[in-house]
Amino acid sequence: MGREQVIRDASWIEREYGEDKWPAVLDRINSRIAAGERSLSRVISLVTRWELENPGLRAVTSVALGERIRLPASLAWHGLYALVSEAVIAASRNDTQAIIDLGCGWGRSLFEVWLRGGPREATYHALEFTRAGRDCVQVLAALEPGMRARTARFDFRAPDFASLDKPIRHAVVFTVSSLHQVPLVNLDAYRRLFTVADSIDCLHFEQFGWQMNAAGAVSADRDYALRNDYNRNLWHVLSELSTNHEIEIVDVLADLVGPQENYPMSLVHWRRS
Numbered sequence: 001m002g003r004e005q006v007i008r009d010a011s012w013i014e015r016e017y018g019e020d021k022w023p024a025v026l027d028r029i030n031s032r033i034a035a036g037e038r039s040l041s042r043v044i045s046l047v048t049r050w051e052l053e054n055p056g057l058r059a060v061t062s063v064a065l066g067e068r069i070r071l072p073a074s075l076a077w078h079g080l081y082a083l084v085s086e087a088v089i090a091a092s093r094n095d096t097q098a099i100i101d102l103g104c105g106w107g108r109s110l111f112e113v114w115l116r117g118g119p120r121e122a123t124y125h126a127l128e129f130t131r132a133g134r135d136c137v138q139v140l141a142a143l144e145p146g147m148r149a150r151t152a153r154f155d156f157r158a159p160d161f162a163s164l165d166k167p168i169r170h171a172v173v174f175t176v177s178s179l180h181q182v183p184l185v186n187l188d189a190y191r192r193l194f195t196v197a198d199s200i201d202c203l204h205f206e207q208f209g210w211q212m213n214a215a216g217a218v219s220a221d222r223d224y225a226l227r228n229d230y231n232r233n234l235w236h237v238l239s240e241l242s243t244n245h246e247i248e249i250v251d252v253l254a255d256l257v258g259p260q261e262n263y264p265m266s267l268v269h270w271r272r273s
């Protein structure tokens with residue numbers, strides 16, 4: 001029997017995340033709260049450990065800075081989320097009014113940014129395609145009244161930022177393993193990102209190192225992306241915008257981090273004022 005042909009369209013996303021993964025996470029969140037948990041930090045930690053299947057001390061081959069490296073699974077996975085939130089916080093400024101997670105899933109990374117000391121006065125926007133993901137965010141946000149959190153439906157294919165209270169002076173926008181779910185990013189749709197704030201720092205943690213043809217990129221990653229209908233043009237889109245001086249590339253770190261050997265995440269950080 002041949003493999004199922006992956007066509008990563010809206011119904012695929014709805015099935016994988018809207019019906020399968022995020023409802024299970026929502027059940028887990030609700031069961032922790034029903035068991036008496038009231039701390040956002042504790043619920044996030046408990047759910048993350050469960051979702052990652054207790055990574056613990058077992059050795060895994062991971063990727064860091066383009067190198068294959070053996071790490072305890074716990075370090076590889078928890079280190080990844082710590083790295084993401086620290087980078088988002090580092091991109092924040094005194095006048096940052098919004099932290100925006102696009103394709104936020106159940107909100108783990110956005111809440112991590114807050115819990116690790118992200119800007120207190122900013123509004124945290126959890127934008128996500130699936131209802132189940134947004135439901136998780138709402139239940140978690142209710143545990144943390146001091147955090148100004150909002151959630152709204154969002155589709156990379158037709159970005160709509162009407163849910164944001166504008167004007168916003170500076171926003172940090174980020175994606176973690178979400179934009180790579182869009183097989184081909186449309187350049188004009190992507191440009192709508194520019195409307196979120198007067199000044200933007202945007203960080204993409206996505207599996208697109210193979211597109212950069214950078215040292216360390218392997219054809220296995222490319223094959224994996226094509227087989228699973230993951231994104232194949234994000235780097236091209238960003239390069240074109242940079243060449244047109246529509247964005248300023250601040251940092252490119254190909255194959256920066258990957259808790260698993262294949263298909264690691266790269267970081268591109270761009271800025272627009």
Ligand SMILES: C[S@@+](CC[C@H](N)C(=O)[O-])C[C@H]1O[C@@H](n2cnc3c(N)ncnc32)[C@H](O)[C@@H]1O
Pocket residue numbers: 013017018102103104105106107108109128129130133154155156157175176177178179181182
């Ligand atoms: C691998 S999960 C990552 C979730 C989250 N960023 C994290 O790191 O935990 C991919 C997420 O992208 C979302 N997604 C996929 N296609 C999308 C689209 N067209 N617009 C917005 N979100 C999308 C999915 O619903 C899912 O929540």
